[in-house]
Amino acid sequence: MPSRVPNKRIRKNPAVRRAEIVAAASGVALTEGLECITLRRIAEELDVRPGLISHYFPAVEELVAEAYGDAVGGELDALLPVGRAGATPTRHLARFFARTSGETFDDLSRLWLNARHLSRYRPALRARVAVQEAAWRERLEALIRDGVELGEFRTEDPMVAAIQILVVLDGLGMLVNSAGAGDDPPVVRRMPAATAERELGLPVGTLAPTDVN
Secondary structure, eight states, rough: OOOOOOOOOOOOOOHHHHHHHHHHHHHHHTTTTTOOOOOHHHHHHTTOOOOHHHHHOHHHHHHHHHHHHHHHHHHHHHSSSSOTTTTOOOHHHHHHHHTTTGGGHHHHHHHHHHHHHHHOOOHHHHHHHHHHHHHHHHHHHHHHHHHHHTTTTSSSOOHHHHHHHHHHHHHTTTTTTTTTTTTTOOOHHTHHHHHHHHHHHTTTTTTTOOOOO
């Protein structure tokens, strides 16, 4: 008779398992909202017991903050990568605006709105929002400084220019849940790029949509 081998569950490396949990929660955050992250919900996503999730995240608030940071941080790396692979600061900035003006950016805009609202009541999330706001500002400021050093941009204060650009981008993001969102006139959709052109001394149209690859 053939021998029967017990079906043993493979125990994953703790770091791998934790990353898997965060990734699942990040996906729920982007598609359903941070309020939908519960220990049971993420356990269902991974087909494990809720107790396994609570082993890594005893408080769901910790998982919510981690999921938000993972989603937003991952998008930052995609939108403003540290290495530009030979692209000039101007082209890199044009790609940034092309990526943030499309429908694919809408889920992230909703997540920012969601997180800022909930952070009023959730300290762990509030701290993570502050960290991500600083990271986005610093990454954009660094790109602007590079452009200034190379003579492509002209501004007396790269930090202020970065903040102005992000404020306009955030302002448009607040419209993502409005009726008719996405039907705004082109001049409205170009406001972040137009602000950058003005603040960085670039001719109008320099940061027009370009190849995002």
